[in-house]
Amino acid sequence: MTVTIYDVAREAGVSMATVSRVVNNNPNVKPQTRKKVFEAIERLGYRPNAVARGLASKKTTTVGVVIPDIANAIFAEVARGIEDIANMYHYNIILCNADKRKDKEIRVINTLLEKQVDGLLFMGGAVTEEHVQAFKTSNVPIVLCATTDEKSTIPSVDIDHEAAAFDAVNRLIQEGHTSIAMISGTLQDPANGYARYQGYKRAIEEAGLPYREEFVRVGNYKYESGIDAMQYFLDLNERPTAIFSATDEMAIGAIHCIQDAGLNVPEDVSVISVDNSRISSMVRPLLTTVAQPMYDIGAVSMRLLTKLMKKETVENAKVTLPHELITRRSVTGPKGK
Structure with a gap:
């Protein structure tokens, strides 16, 4: 049988109102009475009904x-x-x-x-x-x-996802890269997808570099889609020298695809991303990334x-x-x- 507030009151020899005040931390209860109620609660294993309390308080x-x-x-x-x-x-x-x-x-x-x-x-x-x-x-x-x-x-x-992506791509530009590809999230996603794509595009255009549609692939944020996108870039006649990934997980897929092709990161292809998840410091080489708090x-x-x-x-x-x-x-x- 479920233990009720009535059972606690009878066990402690007090009124149900007193038990209610103790349970709800009302200060208007004598220490000795409060102790007696808590002892009764412990003996009986009473648990206040949160649903009932919520209905009463509307919270x-x-x-x-x-x-x-x-x-x-x-x-x-x-x-x-x-x-x-x-x-x-x-x-x-x-x-x-x-x-x-x-x-x-x-x-x-x-x-x-x-x-x-x-x-x-x-x-x-x-x-x-x-x-x-x-x-x-x-x-x-x-x-x-x-x-x-x-x-x-x-x-x-x-x-500011656009600014985060801009800073990441601008770092690649500062290193001297002019052929920079992006592994994007879905462009229907306003933050990880579209905003980061806009940051990539703005950095490319402000540096006076040509925007190339074949240098953008849409992934699904997963490791496997990073591999697929990177394989596509490697198969191009003119492959990019740097990759900006919208997420760490896709970036790590790209790194592993580059390495499986017998190439090195960053000597052959640089990789940068956004997130700074724990896995960014577990992959080798350690991943340069923009940290979200x-x-x-x-x-x-x-x-x-x-x-x-x-x-x-x-x-x-x-x-x-x-x-x-x-x-x-x-x-x-x-x-x-």
Whole structure:
């Protein structure tokens, strides 16, 4: 049988109101009485009914988090930042994996809202009109985490992805490269895809280099797509001397493809990317990459959401965190220069 607040009150010899005050940390309880109630709770194994408390207070102290790929170390780091701040402010997390599929993202958003979460953090790719419509049905705050909406109307925390890509490609240009190819994410993805592609293109054009369509291949963020794209570049009559990859995982696929072809990185082909995930310092040569502060993105997103949930004043609901170029060993000047 489930132990109820009535059972605890009878065991401790106090009223149910007194037990409720103890459970809810009300200071208006004598220390001796509080001790007696806690001892009764421990003996009986009583657990407060969070659902019932939520119905009474209209708060569940629960936040829903939609994550694109729970197996990706980048998103795991974001989730860690979210969890740490959530614990600090006494919120529980419901983490849902959406597999980077729009239909599943919409379904998960609606499921979390039906569970009466107090707020929602959305990590995903493109924020489409369907997403916006799902958000509009909510009466709780929503923060976009590591992504933004096209019109910048929804609170968000992210980096400037175009600037990050520009800095990465500009580093290759500074090393003397003029034949620079890109392994892009899907261009329907506003951040990892389109914005980073725009940064690549802007760096090429501002350096006075020709933009070549055959030097851009679209991948799916996975290691295998990095291999496929790199094989395509190696098969060109005029292959590039440097590769900019939209993500570390695709960059490592490219590095391994180059090495399998009997070539060396960076002597034959330089490789640079964006993310600075843990694997960027595990591959050989060590990968030069632009670091996203993924933990901070998660932590700042959760802090922004707590302010919105508590109806505190928020001066800036669109937060852009800084990125940093991490120089390692996968980039050098082209051969013969």
